[in-house]
Amino acid sequence: MKTQVRSYDDGTHFWGRIWMWSMGIVLLMFPAACCLYFNAWPEANGFLKGVLAIAPMFWAVGTIEVITYVPMLGAGGSYLGFITGNLTNLKVPCTITALNKVGAKPGTPEGEVVGTISVAVSSIVTTLIIFVGVLLIAPLTPILDSPVLKPAFDQILPALFGGLGVALIGKNLKIAIAPIISMVVLFVCVPSLAASGTIFVPVAALIAIAAARLMYKKGWLK
């Protein structure tokens, strides 16, 4: 049994790397193919400015996402999730919910397969919904784009994290107090930081871990 599990995990890393790097190359081929097909090359000045405007920030966020989300999603879930994207607003909460539902813990063999299945199903459903949406874009645009519905879709993250917060915080109330208070105080006092909020995920995680460690040592967390 032991060797079985080991070989599954090794296989996941092997296939995960192959898939991921191949998909990375395929993704770069799209803009390259457009350049060749239309014989139109990027404007050097605009390209440099654009890359400088977004790369430092998004590469930092990307690095943080890898470090934070890989232990949650597991190996298979990560190799898939970092290709199919929409992690914070979809894949990660989706996986946490699935793990919670069946009582599997991340980092265990069960958590690993549940994480992978959850990310895979979520990716397939997302891809299909967007595909159908693109096919039906003409009739759908006036509905989804209507000013009446705009306030609803503007608030998708608060609507998601409110319910998810209740589901998770209820189970870990003691661990949650320190990071929640510090993050709310931080963003209320320095609102400009909220725009780059993902950067603060590791900060909040470190606060949570430090506070949990202290409580664990004191014997408050049984």
Place this chain on the structure above:
Amino acid sequence: MSHEFNVNSPFMFVAVGIIIVLVLAQSVFFLVRAWRQALQLGIDKEKLKSVVKSSAVFTVVPAISILIGVIALSKKLGLPLPWLRLSVIGALTYETAAAEAAANALGTSIGDASSLLTASQFTTIAWVMTLGIMAGVILTPLISKKLLSGVDKLEKRDKRWGEILMSALFMGMISAFLGMIFGKVGEGLTGWIPVFVMLASMVIMLICAVLIKKLKAKWLEDYALPISMIGAMALAIPITNAVNAYIA
């Protein structure tokens, strides 16, 4: 010899279609592997089905919001590029910002539908958007194995602390996002709208939790989160209107 450029060129639709089929293939590949492994581990089939159902139900609403992102970007960029970017790696929050930054660098804007993009402006934006999201693709294969074996070792040394550590990681993530919801309360009542919506979502979730407990409505478990999400989003409409009416 070059082809005439159009942001909705059939060539791009075909190229994007091929890439999306490849991504679907990757998802199916990992799904089948994990499913077989789960059965080998002796995990109950019903449990696995419930994971599939929970994940599928959860995904619908966020996926529709992603579709709205595609529609918003398609006015300037055409359909194929936003379709690709938001189906593969892209994230709603990221792609809009990246496209806007690239458009600004070219002296135009995503919201400006009055002028058409030239082919070279388009390829510039496509390159910037693609290169911007490569961090995860490059890093994940490099560090996942080490990262996971580190977590594994830690859990072996002190199982209980390992569990607490994972919970703390979750709580850290949730806290950062909950904190961000309060980021605009300094702007007055409008800034409180996200907070009200979050509270609405929390209340609906608590009601669901009570119903699940009291009525033993197990079926509700799968739908509790989507219900609180849709409910809070629906309430966001009257909340926003009420706040705007109050201010005006």
